[in-house]
Structure formats: structure tokens, C-alpha cells
Amino acid sequence: MAFRFEEHLARMDRRYFSNTRDGMETVVVAAGRTYNTTALDLWDAVTNPERLARWFLPISGDLKLGGRYQLEGNAGGSIQECVQPELIRVTWEFGGGVSWLTVRFVPLADGTRLELEHEGPIVPGFSDVFGPGALGVGWDGGFFGLTIHLTDPSADKPVESDPEWPMSPEGKAFYGAAAKAWGEAEIAFGTPRDVALARAEATRGFYTGEGPGMSGHEGGA
DSSP states (O other): OOOHHHHHHHOEEEEEEEEEEETTEEEEEEEEEEESSSSHHHHHHHHHHHHHHHSSOOOOESSSTTTTEETTTTTTEEEEEETTEEEEEEEETTTEEEEEEEEEEEEEEEEEEEEEEEEEETEEEEEEEETTHHHHHHHHHHHHHHHHHHHHHOOOOOOOGTTGGGGGGGHHHHHHHHHHHHHHHHHHHOOOOOHHEEOOOOOOOOTTTSSOOOOTTOOOO
């Protein structure tokens, strides 16, 4: 790696809040960080299938407004809004469930801020076990992959994208730190500290292979 993951995690910000959609109670995980690049380049890194496959996952489908996408081995969905280089809204369909993803590209004086919101229904036996980290930690991994990609866009997928990396010592440290950060975000939301940190620990165990699975609900990244 060209840099330490601690620096990346420190540059991330995370929020967790409740919402409603069509009369249904939902929760939202929101993450963001600023990248030293233009909005057009960041948009290309996220939407160009060739580049996306080098830091996230291969994608296929009718990749335009109203079309459908499919990430290899992960979520698919419909493309509901697409405003270059500002905004993407899609459904996130995985394991029989549907949630909603919004990605914004915000030009700043020192680069471009990528903002992601993942909204989903409250799922008993899942949300109360894993908390916001169930989705948020996966997106931390996605932001990390994008960070590495932007340092050298021509490089192949980094070792951190290997499915076995989370079980390595460095991978366990990364996912442990990310899970704890989402635990802190849940505490800021108002969840009692001991409950939030217990959920964060359950999430850490899942991502590092040291705990129970998420029964098909995962798919944040």
C-alpha cells in the first residue's frame, strides 16, 4: 500500500439517522470524504465500468437512466436518477430485499467530496444485532478501494480487494477500526454506548470471519 489505512479512515465522516419512506420507518447510513480530483474524474471512476471493476466490482446491465445494473456477485437494481457529474440514485436489491442508494459529487476548493447515503428498512434480527455498521463498514471498504484507485488509476485491483484480505492481520485491523467508527456514529444517534459497541463488535466479527453471518442481508460493498 502507498499509505496507511488509518489515514483514510480518519478522513471519512459517518452519520446514522432515521427516516421514513412511503410510510415505512427506515434507517440511513451516510458516509463521505473528499478526494483530490475533479468532479468529472470522480464521476468517471464511479460510473465507468472498466474503472469500477478495478476498485469495486464488475458491473453489467443497461447503464442509463431507467435501466438496470448488476454488480457481479452482489446487488443489482434500477437506475432512478443520473445527473452527470452530480448525482446518482439507484435501488439496491440484494438477498430478496430492497434498499435505496444515493451518491453525490460535490466540487470543493480542494477537490471533490463524495457523499453516499444508503437507506433501508428496519429488519428485526438484523438491524438490532449489527447496527449501522452492517452496511457502513462495507462502504468504508468501498471508499478505501476508491482511495487506492485514485492514487494510481492504471493499476490493477489492489490486494485489499481480495476476498481473503479481511481475514489478514491488516484487514482485521481495518474492519475493526471501521466497525468501531460506526459504533461511535450510532452512539451519536442516541443509542446507548454499550448497545452500539456490542453491535459494532458483531459487525467486526462478521466482516473478519470471526462471527455469525448476516443471513443474506449484507451487500453494502
